[in-house]
Amino acid sequence: GAVVSQHPSWVICKSGTSVKIECRSLDFQATTMFWYRQFPKQSLMLMATSNEGSKATYEQGVEKDKFLINHASLTLSTLTVTSAHPEDSSFYICSARRQISGNTIYFGEGSWLTVV
């Protein structure tokens, strides 16, 4: 079964509204989670590193005020797209590294965001 769960899988929202995406590690503690974005026909680009109990680290070019990341517990990180616009429509996916059992990287199922 899923080790990292992401919700919702699909979301459609109106322009100007905010959308929250959750990423949960189901059976391990993840002090760090990573958020990626993928535009159609492109690769996954790292947006930010989510750190439990502290501020997220954003990649260059990613607006921290637009993409709010909260990592309030060892098993949950949330990404909130604020004041969404059609150009924010994308595939968002989170991941966490489980350093026990072979340094396995787990990905959430991904969230398809469409802003209309």
Place this chain on the structure above:
Amino acid sequence: AQSVTQLDSQVPVFEEAPVELRCNYSSSVSVYLFWYVQYPNQGLQLLLKYLSGSTLVKGINGFEAEFNKSQTSFHLRKPSVHISDTAEYFCAVIPHSGNTPLVFGKGTRLSVIA
């Protein structure tokens, strides 16, 4: 820092033919290597990974990859492809230590033609 280069953005191949998807990486530290597949409108699925040991790694769906440290390559191969293998394939690396994210290549679109 690490970087991954997937030399071919698109690879068309006839059904039942062999295929190789190329991946080269750059890193100043030792890395683990991964291949992921993404089918249309779906998330990522791990095909195989190289952590240590034998440099020839076998994965799911008949794919295999060979780690070549001297050439810093991790090419993905399949001896006979099926229509269902049509998808986007991503090579990725991560350092052995530290809690850093996967670095992805730009992807290779494999199109299998009947």
